[in-house]
Amino acid sequence: MIIFQLIIAIIMVSFVYTLIRFYRFFRWFEYEIYEHLKRIPDANFSWWKIIREFLLSKDPYYNFFCIINRLADKYESVGIFRFLPKPATHIIVTDPVIARKILTSGDFLDKSMQYQLFRFLILDNLFNTLRQHKREMSPHFRMESLNFYFSNVEKYLKLLNENIDKCIDDGDGRFKDAKPIVASFIADTIGVNFFNIEFNSIGSCFKVADCVDVVDETIHVASKSLANLAIYFTHNRNLFLSLISRRLTDVCHRLNSAVLQIITNRIKENVKTENCQPVSNATTTTLLDTLIRTRLNDGNVSKIEEIRAHINLILIAGYDTTKTTLTWCLYQLGHHQQIQERLYNEIRQFLNELDDNNEKITIMNMKRLKFLECCILETLRLYPPGLIIGRCGRRPLLLANGMCIPAGVNVLFNLWKMGRNPKYFKQPDMFNPERFLTDTETDHHISIRAAFLPFSAGIRSCIGKEYAMMQMRLFLINIIGRYMIQSLDNYGDTIPEINMIHPAAQFPIQFQRRN
Incomplete structure (x- = not known):
């Protein structure tokens, strides 16, 4: 009996000792974070302001975005500041040099807590399994695969031209909204290139397939939930998100049901084929078929959730x-006819040179169109698809200004503000593609390129960058080389809505054939 009591006493003492050590470590860890954070300017955002601006607001994400932009102006000279009180303290970065330092660091590979919302949308923890994600996705974005996609993009551009020409012949080439034209083209090319499925959006009078169209609504609804600050103090965020927004749960269910139907149809097609062995060459095999075949065993597919997560990611991040x-x-x-005419002249000269040399358009020779690239880059500067991206570090990171980013603290990068930083971009609100165009690598031009981060930077940069650039180059070569376009609204009337992902422009447009 005494021995038993002695054992219990030893266990209790050990337990209390462990608790004390853990408490001391926790206090030391908090002190270390505080020592690092106190050197970073504090926006002094009180709890009352949080309740007033977010919890009582009809559009909390818009308020959040406006507030951090105002604070960015206040701390423009520093380029970094603290936002929100503990324990939800965030660091906001608006200086591109500081942002590039953090993003290219090997210690800041983890996504910030905001990406829990993405995990909720795609029903997976892909953002925490970078190695698996890269291994399965990267073969489909290599040059061999891009060349395979190239012909599909050209096919849909011809179909797009036929529909625009029909509108010109039947009327005056006016469309009430340019968005469905672009959306149909993007949806059809993604469907064929990555899913081996014909959505037939262009052929259906620019009506995007339901499984793709629901992406817009999903992102819009998700943005409202992202600004609910209660999510930052909740441990089980998936459960919390499902409880606070029935509409979010509904659109996620619709998205995932549509994606599951796509996967099921492709599984049936793959099971019918004779060779269902795992494929190692992704050059002529779509991403969806590769994901299915690598998980196919005796007619059954395992880990369908992983496949669905990949497809959801392509739709949300790619479309x-x-x-x-x-x-x-x-x-x-x-709205800028002189810039459009300059771009047309470059495209016309490029196409004439190809004809003279008996060449076809390729991924490589398109890169000779420097002004075309500048137009795309300038658009990305003014309207970055991701307004804000986030990271969380595993180890502290010392910056050149002497400040230190602590481990475990969420860091948000305001790409919208970075692209409009007058220190790097003169007349930042003006559409001026020529700012990226130069024959010599001057210090100013190098600083512009360094300040330009629409695809992020480092190992976590956008894996689909080259595919997106290829698609956009081909689209603009085709449209501007064939038509003169005119935006029919007053310049500035089309104001971008603030969402988690920058929404597309919606404006009336007119196409006229070029001679």
Whole structure:
């Protein structure tokens, strides 16, 4: 009996000792974070302001975005500040140099807590499994695969031309909204290139398939939930998100049901084929078919949730972002006829040179169109698809200004403000593609390129960058080389809505054939 009591006493003492050590470590860890954070300017955002601006607001995400932009102006000289009180303290970065330092650091690979919302939308923890994500996705964005996608993009551009020409012949080439034109093209090319499925959006009078169209609503509804600050103090955020917004749960269910139907149809097609062995070459096999075949065993597919997460990610991150950039690029070119004419002359000269040399358009020779690239980059600067991106570090990071970013603290990068930083971009609100165009690498031009982060930076940069650039180059070569476009609204009337992902431009447009 005495021995038993002695054992219990030893266990209790050990338990209390462990608690004391844990408490001391926790206090030391908090002190270390405080020591680092106190060197970073504090926005002094009180709890009363939080309740007034967010919890009682009809559009909390818009308020959140406006507030951090106002604070960014206040701390413009520093380029970094603290936002929100403990324990939800965030660091907001608005200086591109500081942002690039953090994003390229190997210690800041984890996504910030805001990406819990993405995990909720795609029903997976993909953002925490970077190695698996890269391994399965990267083969489909290599040059061999891009060349395979190239012919599909050209096919849909011809179909797009036929429909625009029909509108010109039947009327005056006017469309009430440019968004469905671009959205249909992006949806059809994504469907064929990544899912091996014909959505037939262009052929259906520019009506986007339901499984793709629901992406817009999903992002819009999700943005409202992202600004609910209660999520930052909740441990089980998936459960919290499902409880606070029935509409969010509904649109997520619709999105995932549509994606599951796509996967089921492709599984049936793959099971019918004779060779269902795992494929190692992604050059002529779509992403969805590869994901299915690597999980196919005796007619059954395992880990369908992983496949669904990948497809959801392509739809959310691939469809909406490219659509946003192209619609805003058309909007600006339609209002700046001199810039459009300069771009047309470059495209015409490029196509004439190809004809003279008996060449075809390729991914590589398109890169010779420097002014075209500048127009795309300038659009990305003014309208970055992702307004804000976030990271969380595993170890402290010392900055050049002497400040230190602590481990475990969420860091948000305001790409919208970075692209409008007058320190790097003169007349930042003006659409001026020429700012990216130079024959010599001057210090100013190098600083502009360093300050430009629409695809993020480092190992976590956008994996689909080259595919998106290829698609946008081809689209603009085709449209501007074939038609003169005119935006029919008053310049500035089309104001971008503030969402988690920058929404596409919606404006009336007119197409006229070029001689």
